[in-house]
Every structure is written in structure tokens, then in C-alpha cells.
Amino acid sequence: MQSSSITNNQLQQLDSKIDGELFWKDSIRKIYATDASAYRELPLAVAYPKSQDDIIELVSFASEHGTSLIPRTAGTSLAGQVVGPGIVVDVSRYLNEILEVNEQERWVRVQPGVVRDELNMHLRQYGLYFGPETSTANRAMIGGMIGNNSCGSNSIVYGSTRENLITLQTVLSDGSVVQFGPLEKDEVQEKSRGERGTGSLEQKLYSQITDLLAREDIREEIDR
Numbered sequence: 530m531q532s533s534s535i536t537n538n539q540l541q542q543l544d545s546k547i548d549g550e551l552f553w554k555d556s557i558r559k560i561y562a563t564d565a566s567a568y569r570e571l572p573l574a575v576a577y578p579k580s581q582d583d584i585i586e587l588v589s590f591a592s593e594h595g596t597s598l599i600p601r602t603a604g605t606s607l608a609g610q611v612v613g614p615g616i617v618v619d620v621s622r623y624l625n626e627i628l629e630v631n632e633q634e635r636w637v638r639v640q641p642g643v644v645r646d647e648l649n650m651h652l653r654q655y656g657l658y659f660g661p662e663t664s665t666a667n668r669a670m671i672g673g674m675i676g677n678n679s680c681g682s683n684s685i686v687y688g689s690t691r692e693n694l695i696t697l698q699t700v701l702s703d704g705s706v707v708q709f710g711p712l713e714k715d716e717v718q719e720k721s722r723g724e725r726g727t728g729s730l731e732q733k734l735y736s737q738i739t740d741l742l743a744r745e746d747i748r749e750e751i752d753r
Contacts, residue, residue, distance in 0.1 A: 535594050540574055543590045549579040549623060561601070561617045568609035572599065572617045579623045585704045587618060592702065602642055602670030610677075620672055627651055636695055641672025660687020707731045 537553065544551040552558075553574040562571045573596060578584050591598050597615030611617070625642035632655045639648065646667045648659055662681035663669045669679065675697065680689040687693070696710035712720070721735035741747055 547583040549583045550577040566609040570612045575617045577622045584700045588704045602673035643671045661690040703730045
């Protein structure tokens with residue numbers, strides 16, 4: 530099913546299932562039809578999720594109805610990456626909290642809609658600083674910075690976003706919630722074998738990457 534064949538009644542049903550908000554009036558769709566580039570395309574709808582459960586509902590709807598989700602924060606990837614015919618998922622309205630700061634271990638846990646400069650203003654009291662930046666750091670959000678591995682001029686000293694990322698809690702395309710982070714070799718093997726008996730999408734991802742990296746020609750190409 531294409532986005533154009535999704536009915537208002539189906540969107541209303543989706544709206545009733547999420548705690549956040551869903552809009553499909555032309556006035557809102559037109560606002561999200563552009564970014565800072567020259568591209569323009571009307572989305573099917575615009576969602577403001579309030580929780581992880583809302584994200585799961587949106588993923589489930591997109592999978593069932595054959596449409597796409599366009600995660601959107603702000604200030605990063607300004608060349609048409611956040612416009613398209615699917616459902617724009619704007620996390621900036623509600624998923625913008627700094628959840629935890631561990632001053633001793635020097636890490637912070639945030640939601641994807643936290644603005645980079647606002648994060649650093651909060652971290653200043655702890656003597657901490659999130660180094661990766663963009664030229665739009667006063668409005669760029671962490672979710673977008675992770676999505677395109679934002680660097681900036683200070684990355685020579687502080688590293689890129691991925692080099693400052695410890696773990697990432699993620700909703701996969703089947704609606705499952707998994708956490709990605711550093712793993713020991715035996716942990717990777719366990720996940721790729723699916724020892725927990727899940728046969729899940731997470732297991733398939735680890736299995737595929739393990740199979741690929743087992744090939745000598747691929748390892749040689751990476752080294753080259």
C-alpha cells in the first residue's frame with residue numbers, strides 16, 4: 530500500500546492509539562514539506578510522539594500500511610533528507626529531556642530531541658562538555674547528530690558524535706526495542722546465534738554482519 534492510498538480513517542485510528550499528536554491537515558503538512566534545502570514534498574502526516582510506545586505504534590503502522598517514517602529533529606542534514614511522502618516524526622516537541630547525568634563516569638543519558646547547545650548549558654555545572662558540534666548547534670538535536678554522525682571543527686580534538694556515543698536504545702523496523710553498544714566477541718557470537726531463542730530481527734542483524742565479516746575478501750577490502 531502506498532502512502533497516497535492511506536485513508537483519513539486509518540490516520541484517525543493511528544491518532545487514537547498514540548499519546549502524542551498526529552496531524553494530516555494541509556496546513557501542517559506544508560510546514561514540514563521543506564527543510565533548509567531546495568527540495569519540497571508533502572508528507573502524508575506529521576506525528577509528535579510522547580513516548581517510546583508511540584514510536585512503536587508509528588513503526589507498526591508504517592510496516593502494516595507500506596509507508597515510511599521520516600524522523601526529524603532540527604539543524605542537521607539540510608539537503609532534503611527530512612522531506613518525503615511518509616509520516617514525519619518530529620521528536621522535538623516532547624522527547625527532549627535530559628534524563629540522567631553521571632558526573633563520576635562522565636556520561637549523560639538524553640532523549641533524541643535535546644538540543645546540543647542546551648545540553649552543554651546543562652552540563653556546565655558538572656564540568657562536562659559534549660564536544661561534537663555543527664554550525665547549527667543552537668538548534669541541532671542529538672538524534673539528528675547521531676543520524677549523520679555530526680563532527681564540526683572541534684571534532685579534531687573531541688571526536689565525532691559516534692566516538693562520543695556509548696549506547697543507543699533503538700526501535701527496529703519490526704517494533705522491537707533493542708540497545709546497541711560495545712560488545713565482547715563472545716557476546717556478539719551469542720547474539721548472532723540467537724541463543725536466547727528469539728529468532729528476532731536483532732539476532733538476524735548480528736548474524737548478517739558476522740557472516741559478512743567472516744569473509745576474507747571483505748576483511749581485506751576494509752583493511753585496504
